[in-house]
Amino acid sequence: MSLFKRKQEQLEEGSAIRQEEVSYQQEDPYLNQLVDHYKNRLLTEANLEQLTSLNQREMRLSIERFISKFMSEEKVILTRHKKEQLLTKLIDESVGYGPLESLLYDENITEILINGPNQVHIEKQGQLQQIDMKFRNEEHLRHIIDRVVAPLGRRIDESSPMVDARLADGSRVNAVIPPISLNGTLISIRKFRKDPFKIDELIEFESMTSDMAIFLKSIIQAKTNVLISGGTGSGKTTLLNALAAAIPGDERVITIEDSAELKLDRPNVVGMEARPPNVEGRGEISIRQLVKNALRMRPDRIIVGEVRGSEAFDMLQAMNTGHEGSMTTVHANSPRDALGRVEGMVIMAGMDLPSSVIREYIVGAVDFIVQGDRLSDGKRKILSISEIKTAENGQVEVNEIFTYRRTGVGENGAVLGYHTATGFKPNCLPRLRAFGIEMNEAIFEPRSEANE
Numbered sequence: 001m002s003l004f005k006r007k008q009e010q011l012e013e014g015s016a017i018r019q020e021e022v023s024y025q026q027e028d029p030y031l032n033q034l035v036d037h038y039k040n041r042l043l044t045e046a047n048l049e050q051l052t053s054l055n056q057r058e059m060r061l062s063i064e065r066f067i068s069k070f071m072s073e074e075k076v077i078l079t080r081h082k083k084e085q086l087l088t089k090l091i092d093e094s095v096g097y098g099p100l101e102s103l104l105y106d107e108n109i110t111e112i113l114i115n116g117p118n119q120v121h122i123e124k125q126g127q128l129q130q131i132d133m134k135f136r137n138e139e140h141l142r143h144i145i146d147r148v149v150a151p152l153g154r155r156i157d158e159s160s161p162m163v164d165a166r167l168a169d170g171s172r173v174n175a176v177i178p179p180i181s182l183n184g185t186l187i188s189i190r191k192f193r194k195d196p197f198k199i200d201e202l203i204e205f206e207s208m209t210s211d212m213a214i215f216l217k218s219i220i221q222a223k224t225n226v227l228i229s230g231g232t233g234s235g236k237t238t239l240l241n242a243l244a245a246a247i248p249g250d251e252r253v254i255t256i257e258d259s260a261e262l263k264l265d266r267p268n269v270v271g272m273e274a275r276p277p278n279v280e281g282r283g284e285i286s287i288r289q290l291v292k293n294a295l296r297m298r299p300d301r302i303i304v305g306e307v308r309g310s311e312a313f314d315m316l317q318a319m320n321t322g323h324e325g326s327m328t329t330v331h332a333n334s335p336r337d338a339l340g341r342v343e344g345m346v347i348m349a350g351m352d353l354p355s356s357v358i359r360e361y362i363v364g365a366v367d368f369i370v371q372g373d374r375l376s377d378g379k380r381k382i383l384s385i386s387e388i389k390t391a392e393n394g395q396v397e398v399n400e401i402f403t404y405r406r407t408g409v410g411e412n413g414a415v416l417g418y419h420t421a422t423g424f425k426p427n428c429l430p431r432l433r434a435f436g437i438e439m440n441e442a443i444f445e446p447r448s449e450a451n452e
Contacts, residue, residue, distance in 0.1 A: 035089045038070055063091060098144045099133060110191055116184030117141045126378020141185045145175045164259060172259050196241040196263045208382045209419045211443035212402050220246040222435040223325030225365055229338035230372035235380040236329040237261050239372060254297055256290045257305035287311040304328040312345035319365035335369040335386045335398045363390050375415045387426045399424050420447045
């Protein structure tokens with residue numbers, strides 16, 4: 001069995017990355033020289049465009065034939081194990097992403113953070129850890145990021161030292177190079193599961209309770225507008241994917257994203273992705289333009305992956321003008337902060353309106369705020385589900401329906417706590433009944449840690 005096949009099987013079984021695979025760039029300088037040498041011969045003597053069009057197995061066999069021919073001509077002798085290593089490295093370097101390939105295949109890794117050629121960190125189960133892996137030098141690392149951005153018509157150089165890109169599997173890549181970076185080339189890769197998490201899995205991970213899941217599914221089916229709030233890496237997109245599964249299958253859904261991450265397993269869903277300006281500074285398509293365009297596409301619901309600027313006004317306008325049941329996410333640390341962030345974004349849109357009018361507009365559009373967070377132990381939790389309404393005195397009320405109560409810290413820094421209802425019965429219950437959803441009001445009764 002080849003090293004490549006063995007690696008694939010190990011990664012599929014969720015096994016840890018082997019030390020020899022992670023740090024292979026340092027293992028054998030002679031082998032690395034052969035990789036460079038045969039890579040140059042492949043570039044000049046093989047049709048790489050034809051090779052890359054083959055599937056993994058056929059491509060490997062074709063490259064193996066070329067390498068066997070080269071080694072025979074040059075009378076190079078290697079053990080079978082070394083030849084397997086040579087082939088794997090050569091494929092990774094020629095048509096892949098070099099040493100990143102083994103990390104990209106590991107589904108247990110959710111983030112890859114590269115701080116220059118000599119320092120690589122990964123995130124597993126919410127925890128960052130440094131691994132024993134190095135790139136040969138700064139030039140090698142730059143070559144890898146060039147392979148990522150070149151097919152997308154993008155570039156990264158001193159005149160354009162930052163770039164966002166997306167791999168074929170949907171992984172999101174951000175790269176920064178000197179002079180902006182003070183530590184050499186910096187690369188951040190956020191990976192996404194091929195099959196998005198379902199709500200049942202989030203319950204299993206204790207991100208929420210079954211009562212919370214029942215309530216969330218109900219408010220989605222009843223076409224209320226939901227804002228998902230949280231910090232970076234708190235699981236906003238994961239939750240958005242999971243909740244979208246509750247949308248009835250006969251509704252037309254349009255997704256709008258800055259970088260495509262959503263994977264909605266449902267019929268009649270179409271997606272649009274914003275486009276940055278090209279190397280001449282032209283051709284930019286903003287989220288705001290896409291939201292405006294989506295209104296002309298007969299949507300039942302609009303899902304914006306994340307609002308960051310003036311597009312928030314257009315999203316609220318869509319929610320307020322017949323496109324109920326829409327969803328979006330925002331970076332904020334609490335429900336009230338989320339409202340403040342959205343208010344600031346509306347002001348960014350150039351709306352010359354008093355704050356009281358803007359808040360009323362927001363409350364008229366947003367029905368619920370779901371607040372998530374990544375805790376200190378790496379676990380992601382829904383911290384609260386709140387209903388938004390305007391009080392009689394005109395103030396905005398944020399009424400928490402479910403909350404997560406922290407009780408302490410256990411072994412190895414594990415956060416202790418439990419989810420509970422607050423006792424507040426939401427005002428949306430008549431709406432749920434109008435949609436044929438009967439809610440057992442017992443789920444809104446508070447629970448103690450003992451009976452959780």
